[in-house]
Amino acid sequence: MTNEEIKLFISAHIPAAIYEETGEFLNAIIPSEELLPIMKEMRSNRDLNFDYLFCLTCIDWKDHLMMVYHLTSKKHKHTLVIKAKITDVNDPKIETVSGIWKTAIFHEREVYDLFGVTFLNHPDLRRLFLMDDWEGWPLRKNYVDENMIEI
Amino acid sequence: MGLLGEDIVTEDGEFVINMGPQHPSTHGVLHLKIWLDGETIKRVQPHLGYIHRSIEKMSENLSYRNFIFATSRMDYLSAHINNEACALCVEKGLQIEATPRAQVIRILMAELTRLASHQLWWGCTGLDLGAVTPFFYAFREREAIMGIMEETCGARLTMNYMVPGGVMYDIHPNFQNRVKEVMKQVKDNLHEYFEILTGNVIFENRTKGVGYISAEDAISYGCTGPVARASGVSCDIRKWFPYEGYDKVQFDEILDTGGDCYARYMVRMKEMLQSVSIIEQLIDNIPEGDFQAKTKNVIKLPKGEFYQRVETARGELGVFIVSDGAASPYRIKYRSPNFSNLSAIEHMAKGAKIGDLIAIMATLDLVIPDIDR
Numbered sequence: 001m002t003n004e005e006i007k008l009f010i011s012a013h014i015p016a017a018i019y020e021e022t023g024e025f026l027n028a029i030i031p032s033e034e035l036l037p038i039m040k041e042m043r044s045n046r047d048l049n050f051d052y053l054f055c056l057t058c059i060d061w062k063d064h065l066m067m068v069y070h071l072t073s074k075k076h077k078h079t080l081v082i083k084a085k086i087t088d089v090n091d092p093k094i095e096t097v098s099g100i101w102k103t104a105i106f107h108e109r110e111v112y113d114l115f116g117v118t119f120l121n122h123p124d125l126r127r128l129f130l131m132d133d134w135e136g137w138p139l140r141k142n143y144v145d146e147n148m149i150e151i
Numbered sequence: 152m153g154l155l156g157e158d159i160v161t162e163d164g165e166f167v168i169n170m171g172p173q174h175p176s177t178h179g180v181l182h183l184k185i186w187l188d189g190e191t192i193k194r195v196q197p198h199l200g201y202i203h204r205s206i207e208k209m210s211e212n213l214s215y216r217n218f219i220f221a222t223s224r225m226d227y228l229s230a231h232i233n234n235e236a237c238a239l240c241v242e243k244g245l246q247i248e249a250t251p252r253a254q255v256i257r258i259l260m261a262e263l264t265r266l267a268s269h270q271l272w273w274g275c276t277g278l279d280l281g282a283v284t285p286f287f288y289a290f291r292e293r294e295a296i297m298g299i300m301e302e303t304c305g306a307r308l309t310m311n312y313m314v315p316g317g318v319m320y321d322i323h324p325n326f327q328n329r330v331k332e333v334m335k336q337v338k339d340n341l342h343e344y345f346e347i348l349t350g351n352v353i354f355e356n357r358t359k360g361v362g363y364i365s366a367e368d369a370i371s372y373g374c375t376g377p378v379a380r381a382s383g384v385s386c387d388i389r390k391w392f393p394y395e396g397y398d399k400v401q402f403d404e405i406l407d408t409g410g411d412c413y414a415r416y417m418v419r420m421k422e423m424l425q426s427v428s429i430i431e432q433l434i435d436n437i438p439e440g441d442f443q444a445k446t447k448n449v450i451k452l453p454k455g456e457f458y459q460r461v462e463t464a465r466g467e468l469g470v471f472i473v474s475d476g477a478a479s480p481y482r483i484k485y486r487s488p489n490f491s492n493l494s495a496i497e498h499m500a501k502g503a504k505i506g507d508l509i510a511i512m513a514t515l516d517l518v519i520p521d522i523d524r
Binding site: 022023024025027051052053054055057059060068070074101102103105106107110114127128129130131138139 | 199200203205207208243368370371372373384385386455456457458460467469471473481482484486490491493494495498523
């Protein structure tokens with residue numbers, strides 16, 4: 001599918017989707033509540049067939065959190081970036097996609113560990129790198145640690 | 152009591168043991184919690200973070216020149232290729248390209264790194280599976296390559312040689328001759344690698360049919376590199392998204408359909424020959440000219456997001472830079488190949504014997520600092 005066709009497809013499901021094409025890939029920004037159905041569609045639709053989630057991460061823009069999913073299709077060789085905007089920064093929640101791509105199990109644990117995003121229905125949501133009793137979410141922009149030194 | 156304060160025997164009668172973080176075959180500080188029924192593995196749970204340094208957080212406070220050097224400490228066996236990925240990503244943001252001379256030097260260094268990395272892996276795999284001699288054979292050639300690196304880059308492990316726009320300094324005058332010598336040595340000796348380990352009955356019995364993963368699962372778990380290629384997934388970034396002029400050199404993407412430890416072993420063994428072939432094509436064709444393109448002292452990337460992927464010795468490394476126009480990145484994400492490869496370990500090891508887990512870990516070729524970052 002071309003970028004235009006993908007855009008039409010997403011817009012048919014989520015009319016509120018916004019697109020950015022300035023970068024290397026087509027970016028589609030959607031509200032976080034609508035993530036799971038569209039992701040399921042992305043994976044199972046025969047013409048899209050995004051079977052490989054090659055990067056999953058989060059960006060803290062202070063007033064909102066942005067989940068970023070880099071998807072590609074091994075068969076059709078097209079790439080798409082889906083961004084889900086989480087507006088509630090104090091208690092960020094989003095549905096897990098680990099049921100669709102198993103690599104998300106680890107990647108979402110990493111995001112939970114470092115950003116504090118709660119993934120609903122995740123099979124094993126625990127801290128991944130830091131200790132279980134660690135306080136705070138280190139990759140958030142408002143994170144302060146008394147041991148941090150300004151360089 | 153187990154390490155985490157739980158009972159050592161669960162209600163189902165499963166025995167819980169901890170392998171690592173100080174276990175010789177976990178190649179660093181990987182800690183696996185294993186649920187056993189007799190000797191059969193029921194569950195494996197990796198516990199990570201023993202060497203977590205939060206390189207992503209550190210990079211947010213470093214300039215676009217400096218953050219590159221932190222990445223040598225991630226996958227230290229592919230240090231050159233990590234540096235290259237970051238340099239390429241910054242170049243993508245600046246919309247410049249490395250000079251033709253620098254590009255060829257980068258490919259040569261990357262392939263030498265891949266060769267050295269696979270040699271270390273081969274030696275360690277032998278060691279893990281009870282064969283001590285391969286380690287010495289592998290280090291004979293690896294040392295020669297490390298010598299070349301030392302002469303040109305001044306370091307043997309964390310090279311810090313790639314910078315935005317090219318390489319830090321020109322190659323040593325001896326570089327070409329020494330590389331040719333070492334390539335001859337590698338080609339003369341590679342058959343010994345196969346003779347000493349590949350056909351060995353014990354080795355074959357311990358690897359064939361062990362740790363199977365299908366192509367579909369490999370994609371779902373995000374496996375890349377030799378791990379995925381051994382399951383028949385074509386995923387070589389050098390072929391799919393050529394960078395630095397990899398599209399101008401002749402080489403084959405090695406694929407296998409076995410999906411087991413032996414297939415992963417064979418893929419890496421054959422990749423060594425491909426790396427030798429790439430180096431031989433380029434070593435006499437290094438173009439004259441500058442080794443570094445002119446860049447500003449303080450690099451500032453325009454607002455936006457930049458993604459660059461490269462093929463390290465272990466798979467696909469992705470560098471994702473989010474820039475807000477300042478002199479240091481707003482956010483950096485490293486999509487490391489080992490992280491995703493490790494997530495498939497439970498799938499591979501379920502139902503296997505505890506000795507098989509060592510073979511699976513050996514052929515996954517894990518580098519723990521790359522997982523923890």
